Structure formats: C-alpha cells, structure tokens
Amino acid sequence: MSASTLAGLVGAALVGLGLYGFIVSPQPLRKILAFNLIGNGAFLVFGIVARKGAAAGFPFDPVPQAMVITGIVVAFAASALAAALILRLQEETGNVLLDSDAPAKPPGDEAGAS
Amino acid sequence: MSILQVLDLGLAILVLAIAGWTIAARELFASVVGYVAYGLLLSIVWIRLHAPDVALTEAAIGSGVTGVLLVTTGARLRGAGGVETAAPPRLSQRLMAGALAVLVAAALAAVVLLLPEPAPTLAPEAREGLAATGLGNPVTAVLIAYRSFDTMLEKVVLVLAVVGVWSLAPDRCWAGAPAPLGRARPEGALLFLDQALVPLGILVGVHLFWVGADEPGGAFQAGAILAAMWMIVMISRLTEPPRVGARWLRLALIAGPAVFLATGLAGGGMAGGFFAYPAGFAKPIILFIEAFLVLSIAVTLPMLVAGPPRRSPQS
Known part of the structure; x- marks a missing residue:
C-alpha cells in the first residue's frame, strides 16, 4: 500500500473518531476538538486526491492543496467563534454541559442535546 | 516492507492512537495537549503526501494556534468553574454513535481505495x-x-x-x-x-x-x-x-x-x-x-x- 493511500485511510479513520467524539462528549470544548478531527480527516482525504492528481511534473495537483490550506484557516476561524460562544454561554447560564441526561434540565427540552 | 513503509505505518498508528486519546481522555487539558501533539504528527503525514505547504499550515494554524485557542478557552472555563465532569453517555448511545462512526469511516475508506485511475487533475x-x-x-x-x-x-x-x-x-x-x-x-x-x-x-x-x-x-x-x-x-x-x-x-x-x-x-x-x-x-x-x-x-x-x-x- 502506498504512503498516500495509507494517509487517506488515516483520514477516513479520523473522520470516524471525530464523529464519535462529537456525538458522545457532553463538554462543548471537546466537541470543538472532535469537530477539528473530522475536518482534519476530510482534509487528508482531499490530500490524497491532490496526490493522485500528480501530473505535468508536479508531484501533486496544486488546486486541492490550495483549497485545503484555505480550509484549515477557515476551520480555525469557526473554532474560535465557537469557543467564544461557549464562554458567553457559560457566563449567561453558569453551566456549559450539553448533557441530555442532566437532571437540572426542564422536561421535554431536547434542543440542548447533541 | 522497506524502512519507509514501516515508518509510514508507525506514523499512521501513532496519529490514530493520539487522536483516539484526545477523544477518550477524561481531563480536558490532557485532551488538548494530545491534540497539539497529534497536529504536529499530522503535518508529517502531509509531508509524506508531498504537501509541504499544507504541512506548514497544519503545524502553524491547525495544531499551534488552535492548540493555544483550546488551552486558553479551557483555562477560562476552569477559572469560572465551568469544567464539570459529566457522567459518560449511556452504553446504548455510545454503541450507536460508534456504529455510525464506523459506517462513515468505512464508506470514506472505500472511496479512498476506489479513487479513479488516472485521477482527474x-x-x-x-x-x-x-x-x-x-x-x-x-x-x-x-x-x-x-x-x-x-x-x-x-x-x-x-x-x-x-x-x-x-x-x-x-x-x-x-x-x-x-x-x-x-x-x-x-x-x-x-x-x-x-x-x-x-x-x-x-x-x-x-x-x-x-x-x-x-x-x-x-x-x-x-x-x-x-x-x-x-x-x-x-x-x-x-x-x-x-x-x-x-x-x-x-x-x-x-x-x-x-x-x-x-x-x-x-x-x-x-x-x-x-x-x-x-x-x-x-x-x-x-x-x-x-x-x-x-x-x-x-x-x-x-x-x-x-x-x-x-x-x-x-x-
């Protein structure tokens, strides 16, 4: 198996790991972290597309690579905005856990879960 | 297997193991520190994909600045008493989330293995x-x-x-x-x-x-x-x-x-x-x-x- 295929499979596994963490973790900062894992996995899968597109003397297709660079920066911007929202939520409510089984939650309110 | 292949395989296992640790760790801080280490290893994977520009960006922004953001936010949450440990989700929830994650990862892996040859470029x-x-x-x-x-x-x-x-x-x-x-x-x-x-x-x-x-x-x-x-x-x-x-x-x-x-x-x-x-x-x-x-x-x-x-x- 070539190095690029292996990296693509790592990307696929990262998406799976991130998705799992994103669903099961009740702590929103952990959700941001898991979301970044999903993003990294997607970028890696795109990275192997860039590698397979090697042609014209380049060992890679520069267009997907440029898009991944743009994507990493935008993912950071989204994470920063999400982190600021979490801090604000904590200021307002004093609690930031998104726990579907939390006893303090009013019954029938499912919006806070997931 | 050549030395390079062994190194590639070891790198892949290491990246996935640390990524798993960031998800599994109980402590928020441990998880964030794991994420920074993982980001640096990930940039080596990008080098192996012949993408030094992406590797530099991943190391600097994906791992470095995002790491500072997570550490800072974690410290501010803790300073205000917001990092409580919640009970982990029920086993049935975790099993279903795991099944979904495996399904998505398997579909993506299939896509990676079945990419068209020659690839569009x-x-x-x-x-x-x-x-x-x-x-x-x-x-x-x-x-x-x-x-x-x-x-x-x-x-x-x-x-x-x-x-x-x-x-x-x-x-x-x-x-x-x-x-x-x-x-x-x-x-x-x-x-x-x-x-x-x-x-x-x-x-x-x-x-x-x-x-x-x-x-x-x-x-x-x-x-x-x-x-x-x-x-x-x-x-x-x-x-x-x-x-x-x-x-x-x-x-x-x-x-x-x-x-x-x-x-x-x-x-x-x-x-x-x-x-x-x-x-x-x-x-x-x-x-x-x-x-x-x-x-x-x-x-x-x-x-x-x-x-x-x-x-x-x-x-």
Whole structure:
C-alpha cells in the first residue's frame, strides 16, 4: 500500500473518531476538538486526491492543496467563534454541559442535546 | 516492507492512537495537549503526501494556534468553574454513535481505495499558467493568482469571524480590550522563550513570506508564525491585547482583504478582467498583496484567540 493511500485511510479513520467524539462528549470544548478531527480527516482525504492528481511534473495537483490550506484557516476561524460562544454561554447560564441526561434540565427540552 | 513503509505505518498508528486519546481522555487539558501533539504528527503525514505547504499550515494554524485557542478557552472555563465532569453517555448511545462512526469511516475508506485511475487533475493547467505569474510555487500561484477570488473571500471570512467574536462582548466593554491571555506575572522560562524564540520567529515568518513565491511557504504560514510570536509575548504578559476600538488594529485587520479587493478591481480596469494581473507585473503585484495578507493574518489570529472585549475602554 502506498504512503498516500495509507494517509487517506488515516483520514477516513479520523473522520470516524471525530464523529464519535462529537456525538458522545457532553463538554462543548471537546466537541470543538472532535469537530477539528473530522475536518482534519476530510482534509487528508482531499490530500490524497491532490496526490493522485500528480501530473505535468508536479508531484501533486496544486488546486486541492490550495483549497485545503484555505480550509484549515477557515476551520480555525469557526473554532474560535465557537469557543467564544461557549464562554458567553457559560457566563449567561453558569453551566456549559450539553448533557441530555442532566437532571437540572426542564422536561421535554431536547434542543440542548447533541 | 522497506524502512519507509514501516515508518509510514508507525506514523499512521501513532496519529490514530493520539487522536483516539484526545477523544477518550477524561481531563480536558490532557485532551488538548494530545491534540497539539497529534497536529504536529499530522503535518508529517502531509509531508509524506508531498504537501509541504499544507504541512506548514497544519503545524502553524491547525495544531499551534488552535492548540493555544483550546488551552486558553479551557483555562477560562476552569477559572469560572465551568469544567464539570459529566457522567459518560449511556452504553446504548455510545454503541450507536460508534456504529455510525464506523459506517462513515468505512464508506470514506472505500472511496479512498476506489479513487479513479488516472485521477482527474488540474496540474497541467497550473503548470501552463505558472510561467505567466513569474512564481515558482504552484500552490501560491493557485492561492493568489488562479483562485484569488476564493482566497480574498476567505480573508473576508476571517474578518467576519472577528466581528462575530467581538459582538459577544457585554455593552459596557465595547471597544475595550480582551482579557489577558496569561494569568500570572511572567516566569523565568517564559521570559527566556520571549528573548530566544520571538526574534528568531519573526525572522522565520518574514523568510517564509519571502520564499513563499518559489518554495513552500506563503502568506498563511508566515502570518500564522508572526501571530504565534505576538501570542507568546501576550501570554507572558509583556504586552496586553490591544483595545478592539483602536484604529490601527482595525486598519490592520482589513488591510489584507481591502488591498486584495482593490487590486482585483484595478485589474478590471487595467488588465482587462476582474482579478487579472497585467503581464510582466504579476509577481510584484502578488508579493504586494501577500505582504498585506501577512499583516492581516498576523493580527487576526491572536484577536480571535483573545476573544471578545472584557474591559471597559476607559480602564
């Protein structure tokens, strides 16, 4: 198996790991972290597309690579905005856990879960 | 198996193991530290994909600046007593989430293994246009020349993110300064880091910007490294985050996208197309745009990490 295929499979596994963490973790900062894992996995899968597109003397297709660079920066911007929202939520409510089984939650309110 | 293959396999296992640790760790801080280490290893994977530009960006922004953001946010949450340990979800929930995750990962793995051969590629087009730009690094050429509109809009997204973060400020703090990044007075080790790393880091950042035209590097990577240097100085409390109402700060934030857009519009009048560069002058114009992009990125990233204003403008 070539190095690029292996990296693509790592990307696929990262998406799976991130998705799992994103669903099961009740702590929103952990959700941001898991979301970044999903993003990294997607970028890696795109990275192997860039590698397979090697042609014209380049060992890679520069267009997907440029898009991944743009994507990493935008993912950071989204994470920063999400982190600021979490801090604000904590200021307002004093609690930031998104726990579907939390006893303090009013019954029938499912919006806070997931 | 050759040595390189063994190393690749070991790297893949290490990346996945640390990624699993960041998900499984009970402690938030341990998880964040794991994430930073994981990001650095991930940039080695990018090197193995022959993507040094992406590797630099991943190391600087994906791992470094995102790591600082997570550590800072975690410390602020803990400072306000917000990091409670919740009971883990029920086993049935975890099993279902696991099944979904495995399904998605397996589908993606199948896509990776079944990619068409030969793969569709835009590399020949990029090669054709490279001579006209006078650049040597095709990734920089794609970012600032062929797909310049995308890159300009992405800078606008960064400005929008800053506006979004700032708009979370309480009214009385508007135009004030964000909370300091570090908590205590500077310690010996941090001061040493300031003296030893920051001057060197600024040189490396400027160098990455300059060689980015022909070698791996460019505005994103250079800006991220300069941003990291400013954050180190702020974390050791030698300087504080500036007031968000300061005119110089706002000008620096929009300088990159504004110069980019103005150049694009000028291209419409002088070179016969929106974002067209006149023949023979492409490289100096690209470097001119990139210089302002570096400035904007270097200012935007720390302001995103610093968060909304927390002090009233008078204090």
